[in-house]
Structures are given as C-alpha cells and as structure tokens.
Amino acid sequence: MKNIFQSLSMGRALKWSGFLVSTGLIVQLLCLVRIHPFSFIAFLGIGCPLVGAGIVLYLFSILTQSDKPQA
C-alpha cells in the first residue's frame, strides 16, 4: 500500500487529492438540493467516500514525502 503512494509524486498526489475532495464536496452539495432518501444515500455512499479518499491521499502524500531523504 505504501509503495503505491510512494510511487506518486507529491504534485501528482495533490492533484488527485484536490480532484477527489472537490468532486466529493460537489456531490455533497448536490445532495442538499432535495430532501429525499436518495440524497441521504448519495451523501453517505458517494460524497463521503470521495472526500475521505482525497483526505487520506493528501495525508499519505505528506507522510511519504517526509519519509524521503532530504537532498
């Protein structure tokens, strides 16, 4: 798992993280448009996992970057 994140450069990881977080937040915003059970499901099933994945990717990118030896 760590190798996957280490293979990503910091910039690339941040790009993906930004994309995932912003997509997840857009889904969450759309879920606020209408009061309906489907909005609830989409919030929990799509919005939250996307934002969560973005945050995890960002945190891993920081961790793996700090693991690398300083030049």
Place this chain on the structure above:
Amino acid sequence: MSAWIVIIIAAVAILMALFVGLRSKFTQTKEGKMMAFVGLLILPTICVGLGFEEQMTRAESTNFCLSCHVMNDFGHSLYVDDKSYIPAVHYQNNFVPRDHACYTCHTNYAMFGTVKAKWGGMHHLLVQYLGTIPKPEDIRPYEPYNNRECLHCHLGSRRFEENDAHLKTATLMADIKADRLTCTSSKCHDTVHDVGTLKDATFWKPGATK
C-alpha cells in the same frame, strides 16, 4: 444548522481544493502548504461533519419520510377527518410538530433511542432500494408500539391522568404506564394509520371552513 453554512464552507473548500489540485507547485511555498492543509483536510472534514448533521436532521422531517411512494397513504392518513384516527388528531391539532410528525411518534424515547430510530430508517432505505417493497397496508412497525412513546408527552397531563376511561379499574392506569396494556391495541386507541380503509374516509382540508 442552516444548510447555507454548509454550502458556503463547501464552496470555499471546493475552490481551495481545485486550486491546490491544479496548481500543485504552489504548495512548495509556505502559504501553499497552509492552503493545502486547510483546503484538503480542515474544511472538507468540517463539511463532512456539518453535512452529516444536516442530512440526519433532514431525515427526521415529515417530507423526508413521505418522499417514498409507499409512504403516500400514511401521509394521507394524517388528514383524515375522523377523531378516532390517532395520528390525524395529533397532526391536525399540532399535538406533534407537523414538520417532524413521523419522527416524533416513531422515535424511541429511551437510551440510544435516536440511534435505534436512525438504524430503523436505514433499514427502510435498504428495503426501498434493494428489497421488496410491501403494500402500504402490510407495513407494520419492527416492534410492537411501546406506551413509553405516548407517555413521553401524555404522562402527567391532566387530560390523561384524570380521564375516566383510564381510571375504570384500580390497576388500569398502572398497567398503561407499565406497558402491560397497550394504548394502540386495547380497543381504546386502536385506529392508527389504517391505510387500508382510507378509500372510504373523508379528509380535512387545511384552511377550508365548514
């Protein structure tokens, strides 16, 4: 929590996340690192928390419960012009808040009652989207209706405590309070939603004078 606060924070977070994503070189500066930290961690976490709270609050609203097609008849039963229909009397006379009518009676007034009610709601969603939806007249609560939910409001009220029907026998009141005699199935208040009989019912029209 107003949905507008969630919307504003989410909008700011989206802009920051996109900026960081598109201009990742900017994060090599101190300001960029701070922006990435706020835009990719702090604000999204706040948004998820506030959004979850907002969704849970919405899930308690009458509109939410009645938005599934199978619940339509239960919504109509709140407008029956007949005092023997318990939910209709409560709804029409504001004995329960109209915008939270379903949740007020169908939550569980015990420890972790809200959690239990939400878990039941998740089960409803599972049936709605993945299961076999029953006919409205076949829908029953998961557990027999507990007097505790009625007594949450009625206990101590003069109308309840001094009602002759509740004092017919020496033990009747004690039986009601201990849930040994159920309010809704004791031939006293046994007309609840009764969605199977709605086709013969007359309905109250709010604002219309007789």
